[in-house]
Amino acid sequence: MQDSWDKSINFLKMSVEVERKFLCNADTRKALEQIGVCVGQRQFQDQYFDTPMFDLTLRNMWLRKRNKECWELKCEAVDGTEEMSRQQTRAVSMCTQYKEITSLHEIQLRLKEVLKTNSDCEANSLQEDECWLGEMNLVPFAEFITERWSYTLEEDGVQVDLDRADFGYSVGEIEVLVPEGGNVKSALEKIERTAQKLGLTGNQRVDGKMNVYLQRNHPEHYAKLLSNNII
Numbered sequence: 216m217q218d219s220w221d222k223s224i225n226f227l228k229m230s231v232e233v234e235r236k237f238l239c240n241a242d243t244r245k246a247l248e249q250i251g252v253c254v255g256q257r258q259f260q261d262q263y264f265d266t267p268m269f270d271l272t273l274r275n276m277w278l279r280k281r282n283k284e285c286w287e288l289k290c291e292a293v294d295g296t297e298e299m300s301r302q303q304t305r306a307v308s309m310c311t312q313y314k315e316i317t318s319l320h321e322i323q324l325r326l327k328e329v330l331k332t333n334s335d336c337e338a339n340s341l342q343e344d345e346c347w348l349g350e351m352n353l354v355p356f357a358e359f360i361t362e363r364w365s366y367t368l369e370e371d372g373v374q375v376d377l378d379r380a381d382f383g384y385s386v387g388e389i390e391v392l393v394p395e396g397g398n399v400k401s402a403l404e405k406i407e408r409t410a411q412k413l414g415l416t417g418n419q420r421v422d423g424k425m426n427v428y429l430q431r432n433h434p435e436h437y438a439k440l441l442s443n444n445i446i
């Protein structure tokens with residue numbers, strides 16, 4: 216009982232990232248410059264970890280270390296949009312929703328639960344002290360550098376990022392971060408309005424960087440994720 220209560224509390228403490236990917240052409244970029252302001256350009260390195268049998272990603276869980284210091288675990292979020300119009304259903308199908316956990320301690324608790332390991336290593340911010348990775352049998356399976364241009368929009372809380380990965384793939388994303396128990400429906404509507412303003416007409420989900428990375432570097436695992444409807 217206590218356990219499920221703790222899990223509910225943990226769920227409430229997480230934010231949910233609602234996101235729609237798109238391919239950016241000259242027209243989209245022009246529209247973006249009109250409705251948004253470029254607030255910065257930066258570069259970051261991402262390393263993704265999993266067990267050799269891919270126990271995390273096969274559960275749609277993505278463990279990442281950014282710039283050799285910031286840990287993040289993204290887990291699929293079940294949306295709270297029960298009654299939806301046809302347009303809303305379409306908006307949901309074009310977007311992904313992931314819970315984001317950024318506290319290393321919370322990440323380790325969640326991983327212990329999922330991987331059923333007994334790691335005794337404490338969360339430690341010192342980067343060299345990562346014995347927990349070994350104890351949980353976690354190894355890097357993807358590593359790449361992204362160059363990102365970020366835009367804020369007049370639409371409240373909407374951010375657009377244009378990413379170029381070092382393995383030769385570019386993708387844009389419209390993103391709204393929904394805090395603890397916030398309104399996912401409203402986030403989906405904001406994303407849909409932004410997509411219309413950018414002139415995005417396609418009704419097929421666009422590949423993220425990881426999808427393309429896996430297709431090229433781990434094709435067998437990519438096929439497995441695809442057949443399990445994970446990507």
Ligand code: V4E
Pocket residue numbers: 234236277289311313361388420421422423424425426445446
């Ligand atoms: C959720 C996920 C992965 C983790 C990283 O995802 P993403 O948000 O695409 O990366 P990035 O660099 O933009 O992170 P940010 O800076 O926004 O935090 S890797 C694969 N997935 C699953 C996934 C999916 N199923 N479908 C699509 C279109 N993208 C990702």
